[in-house]
Amino acid sequence: MQTLSSLQAQSVERGAFEVIVAVDGSTDDTVEALEHFRPTYPLRWITQRNTGSAAASNSAARQAHHEVLIFLDDDQIASPDLVAVHLEVQEQQGPALVQGFYPLAKGYDRRGASLIYQHWLERSVAPLDRQHRMSAEIWSANISLTRDLWARVRGFDEGFREYGSEDTDFGIRIAAIGVPVVFEPRALSYHLHHVSYGAARRQAFSGGKSIVHLARKHSLPIETFIGSPIDQGVTRRLASAWRAAPTAMDALGRTLIASLWAADLLRVRQLQLLMARVLHRYYKVGGVVLETAQSGTRVEHGAA
Numbered sequence: 001m002q003t004l005s006s007l008q009a010q011s012v013e014r015g016a017f018e019v020i021v022a023v024d025g026s027t028d029d030t031v032e033a034l035e036h037f038r039p040t041y042p043l044r045w046i047t048q049r050n051t052g053s054a055a056a057s058n059s060a061a062r063q064a065h066h067e068v069l070i071f072l073d074d075d076q077i078a079s080p081d082l083v084a085v086h087l088e089v090q091e092q093q094g095p096a097l098v099q100g101f102y103p104l105a106k107g108y109d110r111r112g113a114s115l116i117y118q119h120w121l122e123r124s125v126a127p128l129d130r131q132h133r134m135s136a137e138i139w140s141a142n143i144s145l146t147r148d149l150w151a152r153v154r155g156f157d158e159g160f161r162e163y164g165s166e167d168t169d170f171g172i173r174i175a176a177i178g179v180p181v182v183f184e185p186r187a188l189s190y191h192l193h194h195v196s197y198g199a200a201r202r203q204a205f206s207g208g209k210s211i212v213h214l215a216r217k218h219s220l221p222i223e224t225f226i227g228s229p230i231d232q233g234v235t236r237r238l239a240s241a242w243r244a245a246p247t248a249m250d251a252l253g254r255t256l257i258a259s260l261w262a263a264d265l266l267r268v269r270q271l272q273l274l275m276a277r278v279l280h281r282y283y284k285v286g287g288v289v290l291e292t293a294q295s296g297t298r299v300e301h302g303a304a
Helices: 002-009 030-036 053-063 082-093 112-125 147-152 166-176 197-218 233-244 246-266 269-295
Strands: 019-024 043-048 068-072 076-078 097-101 142-146 181-191
Touching: 002 019, 002 076, 019 030, 019 053, 030 043, 043 053, 053 068, 068 082, 068 147, 082 097, 082 142, 082 181, 097 112, 112 181, 112 197, 112 246, 112 269, 142 147, 142 181, 166 181, 166 197, 197 246, 197 269, 233 246, 233 269, 246 269
Parallel strands: 019 043, 097 181
Antiparallel strands: 068 142, 076 181, 097 142
């Protein structure tokens, strides 16, 4: 509801945009809240059983009336010019995927799991002060593209529901047809990012599993997504330990969660970032290793 309220302050003329909410199996009275909300813009919503964020995005896109589609996650506070900037850049660029910027909202920068997320976002879209072409690694909480382009690549791949990374897959497919991915920092929203310690562990593990499926789908090396060869150095030893004793490694990993919790208490940002990075890497490698074993995908010398 905070996201929807922020969209009432958009600088574009009334009627220049509509909002469609995809309620993906929600059980927290979202529909009841929508029924009582009276926005200044056209608002519609659709409900469906819980089938994941990719399916929700696709369902909403199919219902849209306008030519430009702006995908905005439900934990984003839109700046007043967000819609106007997306429309402006779409008109100037021609076919393009426009990546907006969404730093942490005030008060949401207290935990390492959120700080590391923003750190990676800023590294991905650097330099922050101007528009430039990005890699295919998009951050889909604040993006836009035309309806024709979305249909051309057949939307988000709903098969990534269990693992996540449907945005990375989407960006790869956009880039594969020669369409640029452009960062526009003026398309600004603020991220109400909160993740529990347990969720941080689970998300990293699922991210590792998704890497196996991304590599297999696009015939790319595992190292393309994990950042370094899985058969070298510390990563190799970590992978070997996960293969040999996954239950023990999970138990050991929970001590890393305690270390991150302690770093958050101290509020030393560099220490928080370090512990969040270590925790994420630890479980991401575990996800890669165990999903590789389960799916029968070969991972050899960094290749899948």
